Amino acid sequence: xWKKRLITAVTFLxxxxxxxxxxxxxxxxxxxxxxxxxxxxxxxxxEVGLVSKNASVPITEKTVIKRKTHTGEIEIAxxxxxxxxxxxxxxxxxxxxxxxxxxxxxxxxxxxxxxxxKHKMVEVRDNSLVRxxxxxxxxxxxxxxxxxxxxxxSADWVQxxxxxxxxxxxxxxxxxxxxxxxxxxxxxxxxxWLVHSGNIRKRRPEWYLSVLFFAxxxxxxxxxxxxxxxxxSKEWTKRLSDIVLFDLLRPLGSTIFSLLTxxxxxxAYRSFKAxxxxxxxxxxxxxxxxLGQLSIHPTLTTTSTWILYIINSASVRALEFGLMLGAIAxxxxxxxxxxxGAFFDREV
Amino acid sequence: xxxANTQIVIATAAVIFVILYKIFSARAGREIYIRRIAxxxxxxxxxxxxxxxxxxxxxxxGIGGITDIATLAALGVLSYVARCGAKMGxxxxxxxxxxxxxxxxxxxxxxxxxxxxxSELFKAEDVRxxxxxxxxxxxxxxxxxxxxxxxxHFFFGTYDYTSLLLTEPGQHTGAMQIAGCRDYFQVPFFxxxxxxxxxxxxxxxxxxxxxxxxxxxxxxxGQDYAKIAVLVIIILGTIAVSLGPNFIDYFEQxxxxxxx
Numbered sequence: 001x002w003k004k005r006l007i008t009a010v011t012f013l014x015x016x017x018x019x020x021x022x023x024x025x026x027x028x029x030x031x032x033x034x035x036x037x038x039x040x041x042x043x044x045x046x047e048v049g050l051v052s053k054n055a056s057v058p059i060t061e062k063t064v065i066k067r068k069t070h071t072g073e074i075e076i077a078x079x080x081x082x083x084x085x086x087x088x089x090x091x092x093x094x095x096x097x098x099x100x101x102x103x104x105x106x107x108x109x110x111x112x113x114x115x116x117x118k119h120k121m122v123e124v125r126d127n128s129l130v131r132x133x134x135x136x137x138x139x140x141x142x143x144x145x146x147x148x149x150x151x152x153x154s155a156d157w158v159q160x161x162x163x164x165x166x167x168x169x170x171x172x173x174x175x176x177x178x179x180x181x182x183x184x185x186x187x188x189x190x191x192x193w194l195v196h197s198g199n200i201r202k203r204r205p206e207w208y209l210s211v212l213f214f215a216x217x218x219x220x221x222x223x224x225x226x227x228x229x230x231x232x233s234k235e236w237t238k239r240l241s242d243i244v245l246f247d248l249l250r251p252l253g254s255t256i257f258s259l260l261t262x263x264x265x266x267x268a269y270r271s272f273k274a275x276x277x278x279x280x281x282x283x284x285x286x287x288x289x290x291l292g293q294l295s296i297h298p299t300l301t302t303t304s305t306w307i308l309y310i311i312n313s314a315s316v317r318a319l320e321f322g323l324m325l326g327a328i329a330x331x332x333x334x335x336x337x338x339x340x341g342a343f344f345d346r347e348v
Numbered sequence: 349x350x351x352a353n354t355q356i357v358i359a360t361a362a363v364i365f366v367i368l369y370k371i372f373s374a375r376a377g378r379e380i381y382i383r384r385i386a387x388x389x390x391x392x393x394x395x396x397x398x399x400x401x402x403x404x405x406x407x408x409x410g411i412g413g414i415t416d417i418a419t420l421a422a423l424g425v426l427s428y429v430a431r432c433g434a435k436m437g438x439x440x441x442x443x444x445x446x447x448x449x450x451x452x453x454x455x456x457x458x459x460x461x462x463x464x465x466x467s468e469l470f471k472a473e474d475v476r477x478x479x480x481x482x483x484x485x486x487x488x489x490x491x492x493x494x495x496x497x498x499x500x501h502f503f504f505g506t507y508d509y510t511s512l513l514l515t516e517p518g519q520h521t522g523a524m525q526i527a528g529c530r531d532y533f534q535v536p537f538f539x540x541x542x543x544x545x546x547x548x549x550x551x552x553x554x555x556x557x558x559x560x561x562x563x564x565x566x567x568x569x570g571q572d573y574a575k576i577a578v579l580v581i582i583i584l585g586t587i588a589v590s591l592g593p594n595f596i597d598y599f600e601q602x603x604x605x606x607x608x
Contacts, residue, residue, distance in 0.1 A: 023352045058593060116458045138529030167351075179450050181413070188447025191477040198473055205495075256483040260509060263516035267540035270519075319532050319548045321578050327417045328360075328535065329571040331368050334420060338371065
């Protein structure tokens, strides 16, 4: 019973950590400064320009975006290369120009521009977290003690504030689970030992393959000593490692993969039998999609694209929504140990 | 690590609240209906078939680790298959390429056989770690299908291209095969080579469907309510896009920023 309670407690604590780490920001929101770096006078101080929104500019593939570089030169930039903090000049189709600093709320479809309205000197303390914002996500964490070494500079959009510590523990918590998982490798080896030693002891059919297995384990372990050695190494373990990995395992892997071709053919043959109405529909759409790739006729290509990108995408997205919600529900049941009845006994 | 914005926090809290509310109302004794899932109904048929033929069954929980939700759902199905198999006196062979699953599966199967008073049918050797990689495992599993003449195969969990390497040889042996996979790219392969296929999200509903426990049924209903909410947001988004750029801006602000 105590083992199950321990599992329940570890599951709950692990779950609550990851949940809180996700919903609670990395820095205390009301003490966080967000803006563009103007200068870094020392490793402990950053001068931040606070930016106010002045325009929201829709962009397309045809929009010309000019970006001011660190040296003051103007370059043409693609929407994907734009980062928060970049100074840009955008000319839309009607010829109107918008100038400003790209804010983090921007997307590849719409840029939110702003101007520096205030300057603020932010002190970086030991408990501060400095994040450099990128075009996606929550930003890259910059080590607070080595601001200059991290090459943080003008045109970088940063968020600086006291850490909530949850993100700081992320790697340690992850490491804990990695260690737990690594312990299980022993169980895998034990399982292999049980099966193959039993085969040899009881002289089951093809027991000599089990002897071969143990020989392979020994050879693999010895070869492991040479893994990662420099290419120029003349050590025999390195040569053995290369033989095992590149001359044995790799070709064997390719052989297994090539089997897939034959299995694909036999599976396709079976699924192309019109056994039911659904099978006929599937067969018809498959034929259209296959022929559409061959550019036989424009109508076929259009229909094929329509099936792939309209009907197929819609159903795939619907499946994804369902999967995500299902994952939340099952995760919640496991986190709160409501699902234990499905795996073990009902009592915890 | 990414963090949630305000809208995501509200949405997460709302989904959790709905699911928990439905779980607790189901526990209070409210009647719940869920639609029939053919693949899950066929599990008993497959187990019965193996028992009648006097041959073992094979269970593979995919290639996902223990932190993979699909693997956890597969373990729920494993528990059911083991319990039914034990009840009917059938042997179950479990194969995996994830070592951490070995002790867990061993515990699940052992408890199922013990619960049905068939402890002598359980052998630790039947929980097998075959290889460290999916394709190598597929070869080992094919050999096992041939050698043990398995009558029913169950493939539940996360799969990659190895799905067909496992199920096609199984099809050739004439075994009854049931698969459940959350990766929609692999679903067509399973449909082509298995007798029954549980599609994507149905896998997450499997343990609820099989055990009929109010807790799990309640969470399924909660999940459906969350789906309705997502559907409403999709409809609002469609209307906003149709009405023009200003409405898109309003909508983007409402859902917490544009798609990046």
